[in-house]
Amino acid sequence: MQQGGNKMSHDAFDRRTTDWYIDKLMQSLVFIGGISAIIFIIGIFVFITMEGMDFVISRLDPVEFFTSEYWFPSDEDDPEFGILALIAGTASVTGLAMLVAIPFALGAAIYVGEFATGKTREYLKVLVELLAAIPSVVWGFIGLSIMNPLIIDVFDVPVGLNILNAGIILGLMAAPIMASIAEDALKAVPDGYREAAEAMGATRWQVIFKVVLPAAKNGLLGAVLLGVGRGFGETMAVLMATGHSVNMPDSIFDSVRALTATIAAELGETAVGSDHYGVLFTIGIFLFLITFLINLTADLIVRGVRKG
Amino acid sequence: MNTTAENVSTQIEHAIHTRSLNLWYGTFQALFDVNLDIKQGIITSLIGPSGCGKSTFLRSVNRINERLGYVRTEGLIEVMGQNVYDENVELVQVRKQVGMVFQRPNPLPISIRDNIIFGHRLHTEGRKPSISEQDDIIEAALRKVLLWDKVKDRLNSKATELSLEEQQKLCIARLLPVKPSVLLMDEPCSALDPKGTEAVEELIWDLRGEYTILIVTHNMAQARRASEECIFMLMGKVIEHTATEAMFVTPEHKETADYIEGRYG
Numbered sequence: 217m218q219q220g221g222n223k224m225s226h227d228a229f230d231r232r233t234t235d236w237y238i239d240k241l242m243q244s245l246v247f248i249g250g251i252s253a254i255i256f257i258i259g260i261f262v263f264i265t266m267e268g269m270d271f272v273i274s275r276l277d278p279v280e281f282f283t284s285e286y287w288f289p290s291d292e293d294d295p296e297f298g299i300l301a302l303i304a305g306t307a308s309v310t311g312l313a314m315l316v317a318i319p320f321a322l323g324a325a326i327y328v329g330e331f332a333t334g335k336t337r338e339y340l341k342v343l344v345e346l347l348a349a350i351p352s353v354v355w356g357f358i359g360l361s362i363m364n365p366l367i368i369d370v371f372d373v374p375v376g377l378n379i380l381n382a383g384i385i386l387g388l389m390a391a392p393i394m395a396s397i398a399e400d401a402l403k404a405v406p407d408g409y410r411e412a413a414e415a416m417g418a419t420r421w422q423v424i425f426k427v428v429l430p431a432a433k434n435g436l437l438g439a440v441l442l443g444v445g446r447g448f449g450e451t452m453a454v455l456m457a458t459g460h461s462v463n464m465p466d467s468i469f470d471s472v473r474a475l476t477a478t479i480a481a482e483l484g485e486t487a488v489g490s491d492h493y494g495v496l497f498t499i500g501i502f503l504f505l506i507t508f509l510i511n512l513t514a515d516l517i518v519r520g521v522r523k524g
Numbered sequence: 525m526n527t528t529a530e531n532v533s534t535q536i537e538h539a540i541h542t543r544s545l546n547l548w549y550g551t552f553q554a555l556f557d558v559n560l561d562i563k564q565g566i567i568t569s570l571i572g573p574s575g576c577g578k579s580t581f582l583r584s585v586n587r588i589n590e591r592l593g594y595v596r597t598e599g600l601i602e603v604m605g606q607n608v609y610d611e612n613v614e615l616v617q618v619r620k621q622v623g624m625v626f627q628r629p630n631p632l633p634i635s636i637r638d639n640i641i642f643g644h645r646l647h648t649e650g651r652k653p654s655i656s657e658q659d660d661i662i663e664a665a666l667r668k669v670l671l672w673d674k675v676k677d678r679l680n681s682k683a684t685e686l687s688l689e690e691q692q693k694l695c696i697a698r699l700l701p702v703k704p705s706v707l708l709m710d711e712p713c714s715a716l717d718p719k720g721t722e723a724v725e726e727l728i729w730d731l732r733g734e735y736t737i738l739i740v741t742h743n744m745a746q747a748r749r750a751s752e753e754c755i756f757m758l759m760g761k762v763i764e765h766t767a768t769e770a771m772f773v774t775p776e777h778k779e780t781a782d783y784i785e786g787r788y789g
Contacts, residue, residue: 333593408630411591411626412631412632414588414619415588415619415624415626416642416699416702417618417647417702418616419616422646430633
């Protein structure tokens with residue numbers, strides 16, 4: 217008995233068991249999974265840069281690119297590559313979308329986070345997340361078939377596919393995800409603050425307005441920025457609801473065209489390596505940089521909240 | 525109505541008066557028939573082992589318990605002669621009358637200045653007090669808690685940047701401009717180091733007379749040195765309520781004696 221025990225304890229300290237190998241294997245697998253996001257994002261950036269770089273270096277006139285409102289990329293004699301109208305389209309739709317989404321998202325977040333209790337709260341949270349999962353083409357379809365005639369009817373305008381339509385659709389699309397993040401921000405506010413304010417005699421509304429919202433303002437700003445990022449990047453719904461015509465908008469009833477939708481609609485028709493192909497990738501680079509910047513800022517702001 | 529209440533309150537002997545107070549968290553009963561008369565203008569401490577209901581009792585006096593949502597209360601609690609659980613009671617008015625200090629100092633994440641004036645603003649209707657009036661209020665409150673000299677040059681910095689001891693003093697100071705008659709303190713020193721504890725205890729001692737102070741503590745030495753009357757609770761029931769000195773020298777009940785001598789809890 218004793219000898220057996222001794223033998224056991226004589227195992228060398230550097231003996232590697234199957235468990236040790238499994239542990240190492242799993243560690244490396246998880247590591248690969250973890251850094252794959254970085255690899256993919258770099259890969260994507262390298263790809264669109266390579267495809268677009270040729271055009272950027274040899275043909276691009278940055279002044280024309282950003283300040284001309286004429287987008288005739290496939291004109292054989294004198295192509296024009298101005299994306300100002302496209303930027304205006306994307307910006308106006310996103311701007312209106314935020315006007316629609318912010319009150320909805322904030323209201324939903326405050327209700328779910330501060331007022332709803334028990335079952336109601338759980339159901340609402342699930343529903344909000346479900347809403348975020350509706351495919352964008354379905355939203356686009358709603359824009360085409362419901363919003364379009366509705367806008368024509370209500371506002372007595374000839375075309376219902378315009379900034380208003382796309383703004384509302386995009387706002388409704390962005391609201392759930394914004395509400396979800398905004399609610400996280402409200403939840404991150406220590407309960408001690410609420411308790412302190414209530415014990416001093418603040419009403420529910422005063423607690424929210426004077427204590428919770430100010431304390432959560434960075435997280436809320438982050439939520440809005442992520443919504444903006446979503447707006448810039450959204451393609452299908454915007455393609456379907458804006459009317460997709462290159463146009464410097466004067467009013468919300470004008471049809472516009474978005475940067476993303478342009479790529480989606482035109483890339484299939486261009487010859488690989490042509491100027492048109494190159495300029496579309498240049499737009500891709502531009503979009504990538506903008507959404508990357510917006511998301512990064514949002515993330516930094518939200519993180520700042522968690523630390524502070 | 526208001527004037528009679530105020531007239532009554534000046535003559536009242538007991539700042540807090542409870543009769544057959546029973547309280548449940550869901551189906552769990554946390555308080556059993558609590559009958560207490562807490563004298564006005566003195567410091568009363570509440571002691572007892574964890575889970576004995578002392579914090580629960582404290583938190584039912586200003587009804588902050590109700591935040592939990594699953595609390596049911598029966599019986600009577602009168603603060604300065606008015607039933608806190610009356611149907612017509614406005615919580616805001618109860619909490620104006622009854623200030624509370626929590627276990628963890630919880631200044632709001634705003635400036636020192638705004639923290640002090642926060643409660644005052646909630647309770648002043650109509651005309652906003654002018655800046656100089658506010659300054660006076662803030663200075664008076666901070667002087668009262670001996671914090672003025674330390675923070676007078678940085679009233680606009682965040683209150684959450686202060687040390688824990690200073691934060692807790694601030695949390696006491698912010699109650700004063702509202703002019704409450706009762707201060708509830710839920711283990712106000714348990715997050716502080718010995719030096720901070722001493723300072724805050726001294727401050728509380730100085731506030732007696734002007735305010736009725738009810739203080740929950742785990743620390744028997746603190747109850748002994750910092751309170752005039754003492755209530756011992758066990759399993760949701762009040763076992764003994766006498767002058768602090770008497771309780772620690774000649775406890776009437778065996779349970780009290782056992783607890784004080786450290787046989788449990």
